[in-house]
Amino acid sequence: MVKIQVALDVVEPDRALTIAKEAVAGGADWIEAGTPLIKSAGMDIIRKLRETFPNHTILADMKTMDVGAAEVEMAAKSGANVVTILAAADDAVIRDALLSAKKYGVRIMVDLISFPDPITRAKEVEALGVDLLNVHVGIDAQMTGVSPLEKLRQLAAEADAEIAVAGGLTPETAREAAQTGADIVIVGSYIINSDNVSQSAEDIRKAVDSNETTKTDRKSKDEEMIEIFNRVSTSNISDAMHRKGAMQGIFSKTPGKKIVGKAVTVRTFGGDWAKPVEAIDISGPGDIIVIYNGDRNIAMWGGLATLTAVNRKLEGVVIDGAVRDFDEISKLDFPIFAANVVPNAGDPKGLGEINVEIICGNQTVNSGDYIIGDDSGVVVVPKERAYEIARRSEEVWKREKRLFDEIRGGKTLAGALELLKWENQK
Numbered sequence: 001m002v003k004i005q006v007a008l009d010v011v012e013p014d015r016a017l018t019i020a021k022e023a024v025a026g027g028a029d030w031i032e033a034g035t036p037l038i039k040s041a042g043m044d045i046i047r048k049l050r051e052t053f054p055n056h057t058i059l060a061d062m063k064t065m066d067v068g069a070a071e072v073e074m075a076a077k078s079g080a081n082v083v084t085i086l087a088a089a090d091d092a093v094i095r096d097a098l099l100s101a102k103k104y105g106v107r108i109m110v111d112l113i114s115f116p117d118p119i120t121r122a123k124e125v126e127a128l129g130v131d132l133l134n135v136h137v138g139i140d141a142q143m144t145g146v147s148p149l150e151k152l153r154q155l156a157a158e159a160d161a162e163i164a165v166a167g168g169l170t171p172e173t174a175r176e177a178a179q180t181g182a183d184i185v186i187v188g189s190y191i192i193n194s195d196n197v198s199q200s201a202e203d204i205r206k207a208v209d210s211n212e213t214t215k216t217d218r219k220s221k222d223e224e225m226i227e228i229f230n231r232v233s234t235s236n237i238s239d240a241m242h243r244k245g246a247m248q249g250i251f252s253k254t255p256g257k258k259i260v261g262k263a264v265t266v267r268t269f270g271g272d273w274a275k276p277v278e279a280i281d282i283s284g285p286g287d288i289i290v291i292y293n294g295d296r297n298i299a300m301w302g303g304l305a306t307l308t309a310v311n312r313k314l315e316g317v318v319i320d321g322a323v324r325d326f327d328e329i330s331k332l333d334f335p336i337f338a339a340n341v342v343p344n345a346g347d348p349k350g351l352g353e354i355n356v357e358i359i360c361g362n363q364t365v366n367s368g369d370y371i372i373g374d375d376s377g378v379v380v381v382p383k384e385r386a387y388e389i390a391r392r393s394e395e396v397w398k399r400e401k402r403l404f405d406e407i408r409g410g411k412t413l414a415g416a417l418e419l420l421k422w423e424n425q426k
């Protein structure tokens with residue numbers, strides 16, 4: 001039977017133990033002390049896991065690169081059954097780690113993460129005596145859309161060792177992995193960031209054990225991004241961008257309406273509304289007109305422009321400037337984000353450009369960048385990094401869902417995050 005390994009990639013030991021219990025209740029067989037957890041809590045977390053789960057396989061994800069024997073000894077003496085060594089480590093490291101593993105009765109799993117030719121390396125480490133390999137796409141690389149399944153397919157056809165697979169697995173991809181020849185399916189985020197850890201572990205268990213070969217429709221990256229940006233909030237996205245991307249001073253004037261789409265940029269001046277309304281005519285469904293006007297006290301958007309935008313099925317408008325006609329706009333179902341509302345309008349002089357780089361709310365916006373607006377504000381995601389940011393913001397969103405669950409269960413936010421321990425010590 002294919003084993004399920006839950007990867008405890010959190011930095012708070014108490015949370016890790018709670019999550020591990022819930023994951024085991026849902027069907028996880030192996031418990032991984034993830035690398036961040038080991039770096040945060042040291043070998044003590046291995047000891048605690050061993051004490052809590054005397055009969056489970058515990059993997060210490062040391063990701064060792066040097067001094068293999070000593071690190072294996074440490075993990076083994078603390079209670080681990082399996083210790084990871086990086087495939088990129090020198091053969092001497094792996095050989096010595098294997099000797100130490102024999103001495104202390106543990107197994108070595110060689111992690112092929114980021115190795116340029118993992119199949120050749122897998123055969124080399126097999127020849128050294130390794131019998132447990134991990135085909136692995138790391139968390140950061142996953143965010144750029146890389147999956148471990150193709151490499152797994154190749155390795156399963158060539159290797160004799162037991163094969164583990166890791167890299168953002170979900171029930172669908174875990175099932176595919178099991179059917180492709182994985183012996184151990186390693187799942188972190190899908191389980192540990194769930195607001196129902198046991199249920200998520202059970203979903204993986206059921207998927208891995210099922211014989212179904214349901215083909216899931218592969219979405220385009222663009223569809224996937226739009227779906228994710230609709231699910232997460234501007235706050236999640238800003239967190240994923242290391243607090244960057246938020247427009248300053250621009251907020252929803254139509255609360256409760258969220259927008260997700262691609263920017264059609266307009267630069268204009270002092271209430272000149274010609275280019276903004278011309279931009280409506282070259283835009284369509286999914287587009288968001290993003291306007292820099294240079295004057296926040298003269299309206300360059302109003303009821304007539306809004307009705308035209310509704311007719312052309314635009315997603316919304318974002319204006320570094322002012323809007324008017326809210327008596328009319330409030331009757332139209334159209335999201336408007338702006339800096340100000342005033343009754344006085346400018347003139348259509350035709351100054352400015354469409355689809356050039358602009359600054360809006362102190363953020364640079366290029367045509368085609370992703371714009372997301374909700375009741376917290378508006379964020380700009382540069383099109384070149386949009387997929388990665390979408391995936392990272394989904395991880396933020398999931399982690400927060402899990403924290404909500406813990407707080408509902410009685411924890412405080414400071415307690416759940418062990419804030420006192422993590423205050424800046426500098």
Ligand SMILES: O=C(CO)[C@H](O)[C@H](O)COP(=O)(O)O
Nearest residue numbers: 007166167168169187188189
């Ligand atoms: O070792 C790891 C990262 O280096 C993770 O534990 C592994 O990738 C599984 O987590 P996820 O399912 O979130 O990818």
